[in-house]
Amino acid sequence: MxxxxxxxxxxxxxxxxxxxxxxxxxxxxxxxxxxxxxxxxxxxxxxxxxxxxxxxxxxxxxxxxxxxxxxxxxxxxxxxxxxxxxxxxxxxxxxxxxxxxxxxxxxxxxxxxxxxxxxxxxxxxxxxxxxxxxxxxxxxxxxxxxxxxxxxxxRGFREAHPEPRMPLSFPTGLVATPDRLFVADSGHHRVLECNHQGRVIRQFGMGTADFADGELNHAAFRRPHGLALVRESLYVADTGNHALRRINLATSTVDTLCGNGRAGEPVEGIITVARNVPLNQPQSVVVNNNQVFISMAGDNRIWSYDLGSRELRPRAGSGQLDMRDGSGVMAAFAQPAGLAAVHQTLYVCDAVGSAVRSMQLRADTVQTLVGQGTWVFGSDDGPRETARLQHPQAIALSPDAPVMWIADSGNGSLRTLRLGGGELTTVALPRRLHGPAGVAVAAGAVWIAETDAHDVLRYDIATGALSHVPIDE
CATH class of the missing domain: 3.40.30.10 (Glutaredoxin)
Known part of the structure; x- marks a missing residue:
């Protein structure tokens, strides 16, 4: 010019x-x-x-x-x-x-x-x-x-009024089991295994931003985000390293399934060398039928990685930042973030689209459940046709009820969507949440990553009580 x-x-x-x-x-x-x-x-x-x-x-x-x-x-x-x-x-x-x-x-x-x-x-x-x-x-x-x-x-730039030093730094992805809580401590570049009272049992990653496999104290992550647990394997969307990682809980070791540490265009096919394949800001992961599904925020598509054949392939999304229903490449996402799966249905939290989408895995057909477009957002409850979200970050399904829990980050709230045609509802909490970006359901509770407050909360489903989980304090 x-x-x-x-x-x-x-x-x-x-x-x-x-x-x-x-x-x-x-x-x-x-x-x-x-x-x-x-x-x-x-x-x-x-x-x-x-x-x-x-x-x-x-x-x-x-x-x-x-x-x-x-x-x-x-x-x-x-x-x-x-x-x-x-x-x-x-x-x-x-x-x-x-x-x-x-x-x-x-x-x-x-x-x-x-x-x-x-x-x-x-x-x-x-x-x-x-x-x-x-x-x-x-x-x-x-x-x-x-x-x-x-x-x-x-001389290097030093930020004014830096974030306070706290046990957690911008926690995001959560996985909860009947007795364990796994936390992606994104700002500290590590993954924590805790009990429900917040005591840290194991730390995976050195706590410095790097890209290294190996034993828990020698491995390294860079702003890990989404987590998914299947038996003794914890899968990690290592967003800052543009990689899909795996933690073997039985051996306390970390390995890389795909990703080379740099943002790039993923290549469809069988992966023979994990670090030869680029990814583009994987945000969330979920495992269904031996497939790891990956929401790729950097290319607005949903990918799958087959744990048996090691095949990586695109499932849905055109790559454009848009909201469009359809099958495969005819569909479009607006920065897909959280994922959840049940049977042959994958649910996608579309962050910039302020939407929740469903994807039928038999034909990779995408349908919008809540959301009207990339510039339409709000906080309205009610029927799906008129309900509004604002930049939601994560979703989770109740194991014993057809209810989806939504971390509605832009509205600072916890929302529920009843599956099968139900309405969107805001959960009555005693206060506004600060940028929630992670949610999990287990043991009668919803576990919330209150990301901007560097905290994890427990919401008791039966009583409505909201409490702080004192992780490693």
């Missing part, structure tokens, strides 16, 4: 984790201005790319995230910051609640990265999150002619 002088950042921007700055103050450095949304998996990947490049071109490249809300819940600055931190963002971030900067810079899609040279000229506009190579080529060209950065610019 032809170079033009970049407009200045609006004064109305609310800086979330860093002192306010202007583009004029950044003269002499390359600025990557990233317009992102905290609910978007594509934006999370682009922010990760920029963090890698900023470390590679330290002092010469300065990346700034401009968060633009999609959902009503994201208009609140603290909620926006929580969403960014949940995805691992460590860049300075500003909140554009009223889309002022979005309009001033002529942005029309998430994510969009604007590269501004050392003289304040807008040199590149890169839309989407396809690959790191194009972005790095543009950054490298602009950085090539810069002088050596001053020593102050070589």
């Amino acid at each position: 032809n170079a033009t002088l970049a407009p200045e950042l609006p004064r109305a921007l609310h800086w979330l984790n860093a002192p306010a700055t202007t583009l004029h103050e950044q003269r002499g450095r390359i600025v990557a201005l990233a317009f992102v949304n905290g609910a978007s998996a594509w934006c999370a990947q682009r922010l990760n790319d920029l963090a890698v490049l900023q470390a590679r071109y330290v002092g010469r490249l300065h990346a700034l995230a401009i968060h633009v809300p999609r959902f009503d819940s994201e208009r609140e600055p603290q909620q926006a910051l929580k969403r960014l931190r949940r995805q691992g963002n460590t860049l300075p971030a500003a909140h554009d609640a009223d889309w002022v900067a979005w309009q001033r810079f002529g942005v029309d899609a998430w994510p969009t990265v604007l590269l501004i040279d050392g003289e304040g000229q807008l040199r590149h506009r890169i839309v989407g999150a396809d690959g790191l190579a194009e972005l790095e080529r543009a950054v490298a060209t602009l950085c090539d002619g810069l002088h050596s950065p001053p020593e102050d610019d070589l």
Whole structure:
């Protein structure tokens, strides 16, 4: 594109984790201005790319995230910051609640990265999150002619008002059994096995972000998310490593079924070498009839991995971010998150679609149960045709009743949907939940990952009591 002088950042921007700055103050450095949304998996990947490049071109490249809300819940600055931190963002971030900067810079899609040279000229506009190579080529060209950065610019960015140190950090996926609770402690890059009173029995993963198989104390995860338990195998959607992992509970070891640590286009077929196959932000897993079903938030499709033949194949979804019913590639999802399965039916929590979908596994036919489109959301209870969700993150089925429990993250609530044509209902809780992103049902209780509060809760189905689970306190 032809170079033009970049407009200045609006004064109305609310800086979330860093002192306010202007583009004029950044003269002499390359600025990557990233317009992102905290609910978007594509934006999370682009922010990760920029963090890698900023470390590679330290002092010469300065990346700034401009968060633009999609959902009503994201208009609140603290909620926006929580969403960014949940995805691992460590860049300075500003909140554009009223889309002022979005309009001033002529942005029309998430994510969009604007590269501004050392003289304040807008040199590149890169839309989407396809690959790191194009972005790095543009950054490298602009950085090539810069002088050596001053020593102050070589110091790493330290966030203002960081998250408090707590036993859990952004917990997400949960699995509950009659006597155990498994927690994906995403921000601490580990998986915990606990009893129902919260005592940690085993920790899987070193607690640092890495990608390593082996014994429980030497294995490593990166922002693990969804969990699924079958006998002595705990399957993990290792979102940050773009991998499907397995924990053998009998031997306390971790191995990789597929995924190479980098986001990429999955390849259909028999997997002979697990780390030769890329995945794209696996979010949740569930096992049905010896198949591990994977919701792939990065490519908006549902995949399956056959535990016998080791075949990976797409089951439904066109790859486009959309909501469309149909079979196989004729269907479309809007960032599928949570999964649940019973008999020959897979249920999908469609996060950006604010929807719950069903998928009949015999023909991979997708039908919408609740949800009216990617820009239609709310908190209304009632019949499925008029009920509304807002950015739900997880679902779970009661083992002894046709009831689905929904972690309605955007509304900060726990919802129920009675299967077989029933209505959507909000559970009466004593308080609003803070960004719930995990839910499981066992032992007469619903276990809730209150993700933004770094907590796990127990809701007693019979009494309605809500209590804190003191994990490793």
